[in-house]
Amino acid sequence: MKKMSVLLFACAFASGVFAAERIITVDAGSTTMVRALGLGEQIIAIDVTSQQAQANKLPVIGYHRQLAAENLLALKPSVLIGTEHMGPEPTLTALKQAGVTIVSMPAPTEGAQLLGMIEQLASALPEADTSLLTAQVREQLASIAEQKLPPATRAVFLFDGGNRGLRIGGTGTGGDALIRLLGASNIATTAAYQATSLEAILALDADLILISTEADESLADVLKKHPLLAESRAAKQQKLLPVNGEALVAGLSVTTLPEAQRLLQQLNQQDNTAP
Amino acid sequence: MSSRLPAGIVGAIFSAMLLAIALLALTQGPMSIDSRACLAGLWQAASGQDITALQAHEQTIVLQLRLPRLVLAILVGALLALAGAAMQGLFRNALADPGITGVATGAALGAICCLALAPIAIAKWLTPIAAFWGGLLSTLLVYRLARSQQGTAIAVLLLAGIAISAFGGAVIGFLSYMADDRVLRDISLWQMGSLAGGNLYLIACCVGALLLTAYVLQRKASCLNALALGEAQARHLGLDVERDKLLLIIVAATAVGVSVAAAGIIGFVGLVVPHLVRMLTGPNHHSLLPLSALLGALLLTCADFLARYLASPAELPVGLVTALVGGPFFFMLLLRQRRHLGAIA
Numbered sequence: 001m002k003k004m005s006v007l008l009f010a011c012a013f014a015s016g017v018f019a020a021e022r023i024i025t026v027d028a029g030s031t032t033m034v035r036a037l038g039l040g041e042q043i044i045a046i047d048v049t050s051q052q053a054q055a056n057k058l059p060v061i062g063y064h065r066q067l068a069a070e071n072l073l074a075l076k077p078s079v080l081i082g083t084e085h086m087g088p089e090p091t092l093t094a095l096k097q098a099g100v101t102i103v104s105m106p107a108p109t110e111g112a113q114l115l116g117m118i119e120q121l122a123s124a125l126p127e128a129d130t131s132l133l134t135a136q137v138r139e140q141l142a143s144i145a146e147q148k149l150p151p152a153t154r155a156v157f158l159f160d161g162g163n164r165g166l167r168i169g170g171t172g173t174g175g176d177a178l179i180r181l182l183g184a185s186n187i188a189t190t191a192a193y194q195a196t197s198l199e200a201i202l203a204l205d206a207d208l209i210l211i212s213t214e215a216d217e218s219l220a221d222v223l224k225k226h227p228l229l230a231e232s233r234a235a236k237q238q239k240l241l242p243v244n245g246e247a248l249v250a251g252l253s254v255t256t257l258p259e260a261q262r263l264l265q266q267l268n269q270q271d272n273t274a275p
Numbered sequence: 276m277s278s279r280l281p282a283g284i285v286g287a288i289f290s291a292m293l294l295a296i297a298l299l300a301l302t303q304g305p306m307s308i309d310s311r312a313c314l315a316g317l318w319q320a321a322s323g324q325d326i327t328a329l330q331a332h333e334q335t336i337v338l339q340l341r342l343p344r345l346v347l348a349i350l351v352g353a354l355l356a357l358a359g360a361a362m363q364g365l366f367r368n369a370l371a372d373p374g375i376t377g378v379a380t381g382a383a384l385g386a387i388c389c390l391a392l393a394p395i396a397i398a399k400w401l402t403p404i405a406a407f408w409g410g411l412l413s414t415l416l417v418y419r420l421a422r423s424q425q426g427t428a429i430a431v432l433l434l435a436g437i438a439i440s441a442f443g444g445a446v447i448g449f450l451s452y453m454a455d456d457r458v459l460r461d462i463s464l465w466q467m468g469s470l471a472g473g474n475l476y477l478i479a480c481c482v483g484a485l486l487l488t489a490y491v492l493q494r495k496a497s498c499l500n501a502l503a504l505g506e507a508q509a510r511h512l513g514l515d516v517e518r519d520k521l522l523l524i525i526v527a528a529t530a531v532g533v534s535v536a537a538a539g540i541i542g543f544v545g546l547v548v549p550h551l552v553r554m555l556t557g558p559n560h561h562s563l564l565p566l567s568a569l570l571g572a573l574l575l576t577c578a579d580f581l582a583r584y585l586a587s588p589a590e591l592p593v594g595l596v597t598a599l600v601g602g603p604f605f606f607m608l609l610l611r612q613r614r615h616l617g618a619i620a
Contacts, residue, residue: 045588062589066464066471069340071588073332074305085395085457088471090339098332192455 021125024072025050026064026082028250029107033117034081036254037128045075047082051249069094079124083107108252109172111141111181133254140257147264148183155184155208157243158201159193166201166211166226167193174251175210178243181252181260184208198228209234210263212245238270280555282562289569293349296576300345301337303580305587308333317342343473348579348593349572350481351470351534352544356571357488358530359545360552360564364499365523366429369553369612370605373545376432377417377439378410378528382535383466384443385409390461391450402465403477403536410532411525413439418524426506426517468539468594470579477537484533489568491526495519496560503558541594543601544571550608 024045025031031050034043045059052058061072064082069091072080080086080095081103096102103124105117114137122130149155157175159167169175170190179186187204188194201209209232211222222242223230234240247259301317302310308329316329316337329337358373366375374380385405389398417439421432451462492499498519501509510516534541548571549563556562575593578600582591 048589059588062586063460063464065461066469066590068305068471068583068588068590070305070336070583071590073336074307075588090335094332094335094340096332097335098330195452 022076022078024061024075024077024080026061026067026080026086029253030081030105032250032253032255033121037121037130037133039125039128044077051246067091073098079103081105109177111144111252111257114254137254137257140261144181144257144260144264147268149267151183151185153184153207154187155179155182155210156187156201156204156206158209158211160212166196166198168196169193174248177252178210178248178256178260181256182264198226202228202232206234207239209240210243211240212248213242215244215246217242241266279557282556282566285556286566286569289566289573293569293573293576296573296580297345300576300580301341304341304583306336308337313337343478344470344579345576346478347470347473347481347537348576350478350485351538351541352571352573352575353568354481354485354488354530354534355541355545356548356567357492357564358527360549360560360567361492361499361523361527362545363549364502364560365520366433367503369550370546370609373527373531375436376524376528377413377436377443378531379535379540380440380443381413382406382410382532383540384413384446386465387447387450387462390465391454391458406536407532410535411528413443414524414528418521427520464592465539467592468541469592470538471590473537480533481537484530488526488530491522492564495523496564499560539594541575541597543597543605544575547601547604548574
């Protein structure tokens with residue numbers, strides 16, 4: 001009998017004594033970070049900009065600046081994670097009064113800010129183990145810093161909007177954050193993504209062109225879609241690089257770092273083998 | 276012709292239905308809160324007596340989310356329906372929409388300039404003001420264009436409204452193109468209409484506008500009746516047609532301007548509601564105006580109720596629901612009215 005109760009007790013521990021949180025993430029960056037912490041299963045709803053889960057489809061709660069309090073509370077969340085732009089005010093008040101922890105994290109523009117975000121999440125989700133992720137992010141940032149490009153490298157980030165054409169990533173965008181993470185400088189000085197023409201892109205004469213693609217697209221696919229890009233100086237010097245769009249969908253996030261590492265490795269390999 | 280119902284009975288029915296849907300909107304929602312507790316919560320807030328077992332967040336939901344939404348739906352529905360009835364009387368055309376004088380586009384232009392060009396913190400409170408003034412100024416511009424020594428030709432008024440709408444649409448398109456993703460989102464959502472932004476200030480403005488509009492239009496009900504005979508006839512009956520036209524346009528523009536400022540663009544209410552009332556009780560403006568206000572409030576409250584449930588857990592903008600229901604209805608009306616639609620004169 002005693003053995004039985006010890007066994008049962010051990011089973012209880014093994015299955016996880018920690019109560020599962022019910023997390024609603026209201027912006028793509030928060031969703032990727034919570035998933036990176038291994039808490040993806042505790043997410044009960046996402047917003048319209050986040051990527052859907054692979055297995056069961058999660059309910060979508062709409063746009064983060066027009067949240068509906070009643071609908072959110074009906075899902076019985078324990079934590080709401082988003083940016084400082086969440087709203088409207090009465091919704092957040094109602095959620096706070098219902099005992100929902102609201103975590104608002106400003107969108108990161110530098111790699112180091114990701115560490116601050118992980119700390120913020122750690123205090124809101126006390127049962128989450130953030131040490132692994134923190135160590136991983138630190139390691140990735142260190143390796144990126146070692147292999148950084150010279151700041152004189154003039155780079156440009158192109159967002160492929162399908163039918164709507166190419167858009168250039170200006171200041172404040174995920175593309176801009178990626179360029180600065182790599183150590184280069186962004187040629188575009190206007191804010192946000194601006195529509196542009198291929199002629200304008202060629203005229204910029206960038207040293208490095210990064211272009212967002214779907215997960216399984218290669219450089220050949222990109223050049224098939226936009227053949228004129230092959231005329232750019234960057235393309236001729238093998239400095240036209242596709243970037244996995246999913247890594248940047250939330251702006252700068254934990255999924256951007258491995259992508260940045262891959263790009264730097266590729267560029268450094270080319271420099272080493274260049275004549 | 277003789278299938279008209281007496282106005283009093285219809286009024287009583289509409290009022291009862293409005294009360295019922297109001298109670299429904301207050302007590303039902305995605306969060307299940309006990310109905311009696313909701314109503315007790317309202318009484319508690321009004322009288323200060325602590326009689327309910329509502330938790331703090333449920334109290335917030337009822338008082339700060341459901342109640343302002345309901346009040347705003349009633350006010351905006353009534354305002355849009357009254358403005359629609361006035362415009363239909365003025366243009367002598369049952370298919371006239373309150374935005375026909377360019378007020379809706381002007382208001383949209385004001386609001387969108389504000390959303391696109393002002394920083395977030397300022398845009399929050401500046402947008403309704405910009406929307407109202409945009410609507411009023413564009414209406415005055417249309418009126419000025421249409422006015423000539425011979426008076427204000429209705430046909431020219433209509434065409435000037437279309438021209439202003441076209442120009443406004445072009446500017447809005449330009450601003451949308453230059454906007455970044457966040458601003459573009461805000462612009463789209465604003466244009467779809469939403470009753471969720473009801474704060475005390477906006478509700479007070481709507482109450483003031485409704486009282487003013489209802490009072491002025493009811494006093495001008497005889498004038499609207501006379502205008503239905505044609506402007507020449509109305510003038511022979513002793514009305515100062517030019518002055519009355521200007522007054523009606525300004526009042527309707529104010530009503531629509533305030534509605535758009537509070538709730539964005541909500542279409543079809545001003546178009547369909549007076550028409551429904553006319554089918555039920557006839558075109559006499561003495562009864563048409565108050566009944567339109569009641570039915571407008573009722574329909575918009577129903578539409579908002581639907582908007583809360585259809586796309587759960589997100590919320591549909593209420594303008595989409597009114598367009599989805601009102602659009603086909605408008606087509607039906609148009610088909611039925613085809614033989615009655617002659618020249619717009």
